[in-house]
Amino acid sequence: VSPVAPRPQRRKRSQYHHGDLRRALIDEAVRTIQREGVEALTLRTAGKHLGVSRTALYRHFADKAALLAAVATEGFRTLHSELISSWKQAGQGRDGFHAMGIAYVRFAVANPSHYRVMFGGFVKASECDPELMTEASAAFQVLVNSLVEQQKAGLVRHDDPEQLARFVWATVHGVAMLAIDGQLGQEHGTADALIRFAIERLGTGIGL
Amino acid sequence: VSPVAPRPQRRKRSQYHHGDLRRALIDEAVRTIQREGVEALTLRTAGKHLGVSRTALYRHFADKAALLAAVATEGFRTLHSELISSWKQAGQGRDGFHAMGIAYVRFAVANPSHYRVMFGGFVKASECDPELMTEASAAFQVLVNSLVEQQKAGLVRHDDPEQLARFVWATVHGVAMLAIDGQLGQEHGTADALIRFAIERLGTGIGL
DNA sequence: ACCTGAACACCGTTCAAGT
DNA sequence: ACCTGAACACCGTTCAAGT
Numbered sequence: 321v322s323p324v325a326p327r328p329q330r331r332k333r334s335q336y337h338h339g340d341l342r343r344a345l346i347d348e349a350v351r352t353i354q355r356e357g358v359e360a361l362t363l364r365t366a367g368k369h370l371g372v373s374r375t376a377l378y379r380h381f382a383d384k385a386a387l388l389a390a391v392a393t394e395g396f397r398t399l400h401s402e403l404i405s406s407w408k409q410a411g412q413g414r415d416g417f418h419a420m421g422i423a424y425v426r427f428a429v430a431n432p433s434h435y436r437v438m439f440g441g442f443v444k445a446s447e448c449d450p451e452l453m454t455e456a457s458a459a460f461q462v463l464v465n466s467l468v469e470q471q472k473a474g475l476v477r478h479d480d481p482e483q484l485a486r487f488v489w490a491t492v493h494g495v496a497m498l499a500i501d502g503q504l505g506q507e508h509g510t511a512d513a514l515i516r517f518a519i520e521r522l523g524t525g526i527g528l
Numbered sequence: 529v530s531p532v533a534p535r536p537q538r539r540k541r542s543q544y545h546h547g548d549l550r551r552a553l554i555d556e557a558v559r560t561i562q563r564e565g566v567e568a569l570t571l572r573t574a575g576k577h578l579g580v581s582r583t584a585l586y587r588h589f590a591d592k593a594a595l596l597a598a599v600a601t602e603g604f605r606t607l608h609s610e611l612i613s614s615w616k617q618a619g620q621g622r623d624g625f626h627a628m629g630i631a632y633v634r635f636a637v638a639n640p641s642h643y644r645v646m647f648g649g650f651v652k653a654s655e656c657d658p659e660l661m662t663e664a665s666a667a668f669q670v671l672v673n674s675l676v677e678q679q680k681a682g683l684v685r686h687d688d689p690e691q692l693a694r695f696v697w698a699t700v701h702g703v704a705m706l707a708i709d710g711q712l713g714q715e716h717g718t719a720d721a722l723i724r725f726a727i728e729r730l731g732t733g734i735g736l
Numbered sequence: 737a738c739c740t741g742a743a744c745a746c747c748g749t750t751c752a753a754g755t
Numbered sequence: 756a757c758c759t760g761a762a763c764a765c766c767g768t769t770c771a772a773g774t
Contacts, residue, residue: 341757357649362747362748363749372758373757373758373759373760374748374749374759375750375751375757376756376758379757380756383748384749432649436648436649440644441708441709474736475736476735476736477734477735479725479729479734483721483722483725486712486722487699487725487726487729488734489706490699490702490703490706490722491698491702491726493702493705493706494697494698494699494702495698497701497705498694498697498698498701500649501647502652503647503664513691514691514694514695514698517687517695518695518698518699521695521733522733522734523733523734523735524735525729525733525734525735526684526685526687526692526695526731526733527683527684527685527731527732527733528682528683528684528685549737549738570765570766571766572766572767580739581738581739581741582740582767583738583739583770584738586768586769587737587738588737591767592767592768
């Protein structure tokens with residue numbers, strides 16, 4: 321009634337939806353997780369931020385875990401595309417492999433909370449939705465392909481490519497996790513230094 | 529009143545404590561986490577299981593995060609001693625190193641939820657208590673010592689031992705995490721196969 | 737160093753009823 | 756495919772008061 325508009329009055333028309341409430345909910349969740357961490361994400365405030373009732377969410381997701389699964393899927397999709405672009409931009413081969421490792425850790429360090437949702441056990445392995453599985457294995461396949469190519473070029477041992485890929489993945493994932501957890505010390509750039517060292521020694525080994 | 533004893537009547541005397549309620553709370557928390565996961569741990573039921581009021585907990589811990597920090601500390605202590613014993617039992621050197629890697633992953637796979645509390649971001653790096661720091665770096669030091677010894681024996685490259693240790697730790701930690709997350713497939717024993725492969729290739733490298 | 741009991745400000749989720 | 760509003764069964768945490 322007054323010209324200063326006391327309340328945001330949340331929605332001017334009586335029109336329901338957002339066009340794509342599902343999309344909006346995922347984006348809102350990603351934003352909140354990125355800014356304040358997973359534990360700060362509540363369905364109530366997520367709905368409020370979108371000007372939507374508390375219960376509207378249940379039209380698109382079975383429960384909170386399902387929302388988090390969608391967030392994780394989104395993360396794998398982004399990671400996947402960043403790996404591919406860094407792989408291609410570095411001209412594939414050995415350099416591409418190197419670039420992918422760095423890009424992987426960079427993604428994790430830049431989006432620590434999001435990365436945690438992808439790997440922190442929020443999504444149970446048994447009940448994971450097929451879309452997440454698809455997206456996750458697509459990202460993994462980029463690594464496998466890279467290793468196979470390097471095997472053909474005589475750059476990498478002829479071990480089982482899948483096992484090789486799991487090994488490399490574990491190392492890169494481990495560096496990312498330790499960096500996110502603050503286990504590498506608080507100095508800036510230690511994660512970058514470690515992943516460079518790791519990729520180097522991944523090739524040569526640590527033995528004499 | 530009846531001989532069948534309808535209720536456990538929770539505490540027969542009016543005597544307060546447990547001798548060591550702090551200890552009992554940590555043990556109860558570890559048990560619950562191990563059996564049902566971190567998200568199942570509530571302070572209210574923890575107190576109930578111990579026959580203690582809901583608020584008694586706050587005499588020993590500032591809040592729930594502090595309890596979880598104590599649980600994490602406990603985990604590092606156990607991991608530390610298991611690493612040392614497997615290292616010694618395998619006769620140190622190259623075999624000891626190998627055994628430690630396997631023992632590390634075994635600990636994580638045997639206590640997945642507990643391991644997650646240690647590394648899942650429940651304890652903020654900034655506000656971590658000194659005891660946790662001490663215990664964590666003690667476990668890390670076992671690995672550093674092992675590498676230095678192998679360097680002296682001419683088995684390992686003369687890189688900076690700390691960096692070398694971080695690299696090895698990342699790999700082992702990565703294998704453990706992927707195994708816990710179910711990313712290695714559901715077949716039994718894949719984690720064991722991968723860590724053996726990983727330790728082997730850690731030495732030789734994956735290059736030709 | 738513990739206890740009880742009440743209270744506060746939250747949660748996720750469900751349901752009945754609307755449009 | 757959304758909405759409101761009320762309700763349920765939980766949370767962690769605090770406080771006042773006891774022993």
